[in-house]
Amino acid sequence: MLALVRDVRFALRMLARNPATTLVAVFTLALAIGVNTSIFSAVNAILLRPLPYADPDQLVMVLETQPDVERMAVPYLNYLDYKAENTTFSALVATGIHAATVTGKGNPEQVLVEMVSHDTLPALGVAPALGRNFLPEEDAPDGQKAVILRHGYWARRYAADPAVLGQTITLGGSDWTIVGVMPPDFRSMLPTSELMIPVGARASETTFRDRAARPEIYLLGRMKPGVREAEARADLQSIGDGLAKRYPKEYGNSRPLVLSLNEEMAQPVRGEMAMLMASVICVLLIAAANVANLMLERAMRRQKEMQIRAALGSGRWRLIRQLLIESLLVALFGAGLGLLLALWGVDLLAAARPPAYGGIRGPMAVDATVLGYTLAVALGTGLLFGLVPALQASRQNLAPALKDSDRHASAGGKNLRARNLLVVGEVALALMLLIGAVAAIRGLIRVQAVDPGFDPDRLLMSAVSTAPSPDASPAVAMQFWEQVRSNIAAIPGVVSVGWSAAAPFVTDQLEQFQPLGAERTPENMRSAGTYLVSPGYLETMKIPVLAGRTFGPHDGAGTAPVLIIDEALAEAFFPGQDPVGQRLQDKLSGLPSVEIVGVVGHVKQYGLDAPEKTPYQMYYAFAQLPEASQRQVRLIIMHMIVRFEGEPLAYVEQVRSAVTAADPLQPLFAVGPYTGHIFGSLMTRRYTITLLSVFAGLALVLAAVGLYAVMGNTVAQRTHELGVRMALGAQPRAVVRLVVRQGMALVGAGVAIGAIGALAMTRAMSTLLPGMIDATDPSPFLAVTPVLVVVGLLATYIPARRATRIDPMVALRHE
Structure with a gap:
């Protein structure tokens, strides 16, 4: 124990003797450990922390499923x-x-x-x-x-x-x-x-x-x-x-579906969290490689000391232990500072997180689990970046300790090879992260360009109560909605207005139908997203009419229900035919079959990139449905959809007044531009991709700094050799080419390895972010690789230019 204490004291003195190297290493690790701790706090809050219920492993969720x-x-x-x-x-x-x-x-x-x-x-x-x-x-x-x-x-x-x-x-x-x-x-x-x-x-x-x-x-x-x-x-x-x-x-054909509650609560963001955690681990590895390079360079300067210690009887394990203690102290100092950064980072993540990252398991916080993770990361990182320098420095040949040898020459070979391998690894990891970030950004841009099937611009969506009282009949409820619609239509600047019991990106409703002539059995039932609407709804949403007509004032109470279907249903059940005038068997109309009077475009119901529960959609005029069907659906919130000539938010108070004029006790709620719902559907994706991009940029900076440091030290160690070359007549351009060629060889190796890793990574990302990442798209590779090559070129060119300013006479005397 006393020996360990002595080693710690000696390590602290040695770190204090090299404050610049120590501070750079500590701050580099603090940055990487800080982002790791911040993201892990989110992972812990969303995926790992037990559900806040008694014996949560015994809890399951039960839903139902159909084919x-x-x-x-x-x-x-x-x-x-x-x-x-x-x-x-x-x-x-x-x-x-x-x-x-x-x-x-x-x-x-x-x-x-x-x-x-x-x-x-x-x-x-x-x-x-x-x-x-x-x-x-x-x-x-x-x-x-x-x-x-x-x-x-x-x-x-x-x-x-x-x-x-x-x-x-x-x-x-x-x-x-x-x-x-x-x-x-x-x-x-x-x-x-x-x-x-x-x-x-x-x-x-x-x-x-x-x-x-x-x-x-x-x-x-x-x-x-x-x-x-x-x-x-x-x-x-x-x-x-x-x-x-x-x-x-x-x-x-319904059947119960039993799901683990713990898994179900974590499922919506499991892929995103796995991707973010993998990215910050890559950042940590790059930072560790940078610090390992610093420690290797420091170990090279201490070769004489290590040789003398070995000559005086210190065994190899004794030397390794001393150097590992120094590395662990650097890691612990970095973890302490990183923890302070993480406290700020966790608050930032929590403030900006989308609802899907919110937590039934509790808020994001640096708790005991997160502290344990940070300590484990610090110790693991300290061993990771300290082991290679310790092993290299502990390999001693005692003969040089007895004479004044050129320590740069003796230290060069294996140490430089190790440092070069670390740089190659940094470049490879940075390339992988950058390609992943660019692929995700391109995927987000591609998804944002997806046509939702309607025009959300200048569209205001709000919700009103389904009825003025719980005992109101469907007729009274519909009279209230129609009065609200009439009041809103009278507002100057309103282009059109309609209402619906379901709305894309907001709420859904599924109903069943069967092809005409098919036996009414569970096996023949099909489900369709169903919209119970007023006249004017389709026109207000600007859902394209592909055939037939939409609902009008003549589709009111007392008339036979008719049906409008979307193009997907028309193509599936009436291929090569005109669907208008055809009939389907349904449940809501109360008739043996219902006539199709129109075909409209398919709309995105659950999000621009979200999977559909069913590929089919149907529209009913709510007023035409029999009272039994109206009572089935009357408790669903009714969505008022209003299209304006100008900015929708400027009309919110007028719309609110139109609702209270119909019934002072019925408030308007969930009001906002329809574009907000589309934006919100991608909030989780946008949040994840923003963080991934930040981490990729950080990886690029760390890799560039690491490459610059290695090339700078390489030039310093080759001062004598380069001076000799210049004394013998080598031109500055030749010296620049020599140094740049060596650095770009490392960049090239890193790019080759990173490209292979990026191929595997983008395939994994396409699984984690289905519908967004195209693993076969070469654009991210073509966009990122030149950027990394240019950064690598700059990181090697600057030390190379410095090499041309070496005075040959000074270099010839350089030890």
């Missing part, structure tokens, strides 16, 4: 059957979300309400901080209307008043009793919700009593101790097979 739709919400009646018949879950609970208007105290506002079964909170292992959980009798259609407030809503609307329990809140026109307040650290799977109500309180509504309807409910299951996910999946699959036999038309 042509991968994931769907679970009908409420199916949930009741799964809950009653399963044998593998200690709890199977329902949760979902819907929008409702809060009136009474304060201004009316639209809030998102989380629906939960009475046993949801106990299943998660959480409880209200104030008050109580829902009672079983409240989780029923005729039970007392009880509501629990999220902590943020309680603090904002009620000023954190503990006397709020027992008060009533008017939600959707009905009075609900406040029975609890959730703790501030409660993290729901639906983080934007502000209130919680029992899901059973809505069980008498049409959509909850229809086994074929899907009112945005999904299930959480807590598996019994010892039960594996495969067993739970088989259990629910068996129940699904039974439901298909009992309810062939309603349940059909």
